[in-house]
Amino acid sequence: MALMPVTDAMAAILAGADALPEEMVPLEDAFHRVLARDIASLRTQPPEPMSAMDGYAVRAADATLGAKLRVIGEIAAGKPFDRPLQTGEALRIFTGGVLPAGADAVVIQEDTTRDGDVVGINEAAISGKHIRPAGVDFNEGDVLLRAGTRLTDRDLALAAGMNHPSLPVRRRPIVAVLATGDELVMPGAVPGPGQIVLSNGFALRALARAEGAEVIDLGIAVDTLEATTSAIQRAIDLKADVLITTGGASVGDHDLVQQSLINAGVEMAFWRIAMRPGKPMMHGRRQDMRVIGLPGNPVSSYVCGFLFMVPLLRALSGRIEVAHALEPAVLGRDLAANDQREDYLRTRLETRADGTVVATPVMKQDSSLLGNLAVAEGLLIRKPFAPAAAAGDSCAIMRLPV
Numbered sequence: 001m002a003l004m005p006v007t008d009a010m011a012a013i014l015a016g017a018d019a020l021p022e023e024m025v026p027l028e029d030a031f032h033r034v035l036a037r038d039i040a041s042l043r044t045q046p047p048e049p050m051s052a053m054d055g056y057a058v059r060a061a062d063a064t065l066g067a068k069l070r071v072i073g074e075i076a077a078g079k080p081f082d083r084p085l086q087t088g089e090a091l092r093i094f095t096g097g098v099l100p101a102g103a104d105a106v107v108i109q110e111d112t113t114r115d116g117d118v119v120g121i122n123e124a125a126i127s128g129k130h131i132r133p134a135g136v137d138f139n140e141g142d143v144l145l146r147a148g149t150r151l152t153d154r155d156l157a158l159a160a161g162m163n164h165p166s167l168p169v170r171r172r173p174i175v176a177v178l179a180t181g182d183e184l185v186m187p188g189a190v191p192g193p194g195q196i197v198l199s200n201g202f203a204l205r206a207l208a209r210a211e212g213a214e215v216i217d218l219g220i221a222v223d224t225l226e227a228t229t230s231a232i233q234r235a236i237d238l239k240a241d242v243l244i245t246t247g248g249a250s251v252g253d254h255d256l257v258q259q260s261l262i263n264a265g266v267e268m269a270f271w272r273i274a275m276r277p278g279k280p281m282m283h284g285r286r287q288d289m290r291v292i293g294l295p296g297n298p299v300s301s302y303v304c305g306f307l308f309m310v311p312l313l314r315a316l317s318g319r320i321e322v323a324h325a326l327e328p329a330v331l332g333r334d335l336a337a338n339d340q341r342e343d344y345l346r347t348r349l350e351t352r353a354d355g356t357v358v359a360t361p362v363m364k365q366d367s368s369l370l371g372n373l374a375v376a377e378g379l380l381i382r383k384p385f386a387p388a389a390a391a392g393d394s395c396a397i398m399r400l401p402v
């Protein structure tokens with residue numbers, strides 16, 4: 001059977017992956033959530049011209065070097081003055097105070113000498129200086145946050161400034177993660193003969209959480225059709241949007257995931273892709289639940305989770321950009337010609353003084369090597385049948401999360 005190209009696999013996984021429904025959340029809970037709609041400002045900021053400094057509001061034409069102006073009152077932030085400034089007058093003003101009508105400049109207090117209700121001007125005023133005009137930040141109706149944005153800390157401050165106490169965001173995708181394999185024990189246990197410690201789920205759940213997902217750990221299913229099918233049924237009962245399985249994806253007698261998925265009513269879309277690591281990956285759907293069946297090898301499961309699960313979660317979250325960014329780099333060592341599988345090499349990255357990124361793939365690329373995966377800062381992509389390449393040749397990389 002021909003292996004499915006990586007781009008076709010990605011397209012199949014993303015087909016129809018529309019954004020989940022929207023919900024309103026208080027601003028305090030909106031960090032890193034994805035906006036469901038464009039957000040327009042409910043107010044103009046600042047609403048009126050305001051002083052940027054502590055000093056004196058003046059008419060620039062009056063406040064020439066050596067001028068003496070009569071101080072007629074005081075303006076603090078939130079306490080405007082109720083009459084316009086006349087010729088020869090000044091108003092004591094503080095940062096954030098509303099500039100009075102008639103005034104067109106602020107002289108900072110360091111450039112003045114105060115004597116009773118008279119202020120001496122030691123530095124001529126310049127019209128407009130130290131004034132923040134109304135709307136200099138934004139105006140009512142300005143759309144400053146776009147649907148599909150993953151809200152940063154600064155976005156929350158902006159939304160607050162625009163007077164939004166809550167924001168419409170997309171529901172978080174629910175991701176259920178199931179490990180399969182008789183040989184698996186949890187970290188901290190004493191493994192029996194031939195047993196190994198489960199590692200895949202930890203990276204995959206962290207990856208999903210970092211994309212804003214709500215995560216359910218379905219634990220470990222032993223290698224029987226009954227145990228695997230009933231764990232898959234739990235994901236269905238818990239209304240998972242995405243089910244991630246690891247292991248049991250290949251052709252061995254104990255690789256039961258595909259049959260268990262079919263038994264649980266999942267319609268399979270593909271099995272086996274032209275990719276290394278990750279060849280036995282599979283994908284299917286049961287109504288709204290999407291399934292990505294990842295290989296058991298720890299590196300294969302992580303690389304495929306990074307490559308396919310992350311964009312799927314971004315699409316379900318309504319993000320504008322779902323694909324991982326590709327960056328240009330140069331090879332740090334020679335590479336042999338590639339075969340028919342698109343290769344995702346675990347690579348160290350180093351940035352030279354001139355900004356060039358040098359990608360040096362780790363020497364051992366076996367898909368069981370957790371140590372080499374942990375030291376890798378990126379993945380170097382080699383197209384199927386790429387010819388041999390030499391150190392210094394250009395290449396393309398994706399950065400792994402930090």
Ligand SMILES: Nc1nc2c(c(=O)[nH]1)N[C@H]1C(S)=C(S)[C@@H](COP(=O)(O)OP(=O)(O)OC[C@H]3O[C@@H](n4cnc5c(N)ncnc54)[C@H](O)[C@@H]3O)O[C@H]1N2
Pocket residue numbers: 179180181183184196197198199200201246247248249250251252255277278279280294295296297298300367
């Ligand atoms: N005859 C063939 N054999 C294999 C092929 C093939 O095409 N023909 N493909 C190989 C490739 S490529 C991969 S990748 C693996 C994947 O196989 P499975 O998805 O069936 O994975 P398992 O056999 O269940 O496990 C593989 C390996 O990974 C360990 N494992 C499993 N789950 C976890 C976990 N949660 N945490 C840590 N380690 C885990 C498991 O103990 C095995 O050592 O198949 C090749 N074989």
Ligand code: MOO
Pocket residue numbers: 275276277278279280295297300367368
């Ligand atoms: O393709 Mo498998 O994922 O290399 O070990």
